[in-house]
Amino acid sequence: MADIDQSSEDVSLDSRGESNQDSKMEFSEDEEALIAIMFNLVGERWVLIAGRIPGRTAEEIEKYWTSRYSSSE
Template sequence: MADLDHSSDDSSVDSREVTSQDSKLDFSEDEEFLITRMFNLVGERWSLIAGRIPGRSAEEIEKYWNSRYSTSE
């Protein structure tokens, strides 16, 4: 039983990590507009786009773009 309790503690940690990652993908309307505009100008040059948005990393912007505009159907 102790093993079961320990494994449930691990899963709660994982869910908190996912929640904190999701909150990082919350972009303002201005940021979304700028990302879309920059993408149309420079393509998938995420570090260049991130340089125009203070406090955002290229990885965050790429994850946002892929989650929002993924073409997998």
């Protein structure tokens, strides 16, 4: 069998079939509001928050939160 040249870029896809780079920090307004409400209720318990948002991981939500709301308060 001939080897197939796979020199093209590898782009990983998430569960929705979108590239991880494209959907990295794109959250809907509903998701953003739910994250804020849940954070106020349970704090930095990202797994609990992710459990309320289908298709999102705790890591995605934590990265979103820290990039959006991290400050030196």
